[in-house]
């Protein structure tokens with residue numbers, strides 16, 4: 001792991017897909033359709049592509065997909081999944097470095113739940129790595145190309161995930177790594193992007209079917225599906241486990257989930273920020 005990375009994706013890569021699904025594909029297609037070339041002629045970059053889930057979901061809808069990913073374990077999963085797809089090209093590399101692509105290459109660039117991995121806890125409120133990435137995106141996008149980030153707002157981090165309430169200290173830690181949406185907006189405009197907007201899908205969750213597992217937090221696979229858990233101390237984890245056991249034993253988990261889900265259904269888990277060159 002590098003100094004900034006706090007989640008061991010080498011270990012979690014094999015089980016990652018058990019608790020993560022691609023979301024907002026219709027949002028991406030809408031954003032890509034707003035550029036100036038037909039979808040089937042477009043080149044799209046997935047920055048921090050992980051196990052390739054978004055690329056797979058889009059491979060029949062757009063011309064060519066490129067994935068850039070830092071972690072060898074995640075990339076190996078993506079390579080296996082994409083091995084028979086002639087229109088997909090994957091590469092290992094870091095979003096903290098100049099992107100290995102020529103100017104004016106892509107019609108669209110997306111990045112799903114990656115920004116918080118680029119920001120060191122100590123560099124909070126600076127978000128320089130994100131600023132640099134936005135500048136690089138501006139360089140490699142074609143005129144009228146679109147940049148889309150799938151991230152989460154701070155309120156979503158606290159109340160868009162039912163289990164976040166079990167580990168509030170860890171949520172506080174991860175929140176420092178998430179650039180607030182207003183800051184993202186300003187950075188995009190400052191770099192020269194136009195038509196900046198957001199879409200918040202309230203009916204969709206990152207963890208798919210497993211999300212509402214009432215025993216989920218007790219399972220490693222479930223916790224591995226969201227890096228917030230890796231920022232909880234052992235003591236905080238024990239406290240969370242105890243609470244889950246008690247809620248289940250006392251039959252109050254259903255009520256608890258309902259209360260938490262009412263919040264999530266209002267605000268969603270994710271915010272998609274788009275901006276055109």
Ligand SMILES: C[S@@+](CC[C@H](N)C(=O)[O-])C[C@H]1O[C@@H](n2cnc3c(N)ncnc32)[C@H](O)[C@@H]1O
Nearest residue numbers: 048049050070071074094095096112113114117
């Ligand atoms: C939460 S996962 C999201 C993976 C994928 N985008 C998805 O949504 O399924 C974060 C990903 O960012 C990658 N990542 C972290 N730092 C990175 C960097 N500096 N450059 C490229 N990828 C990075 C991690 O290895 C991991 O695959």
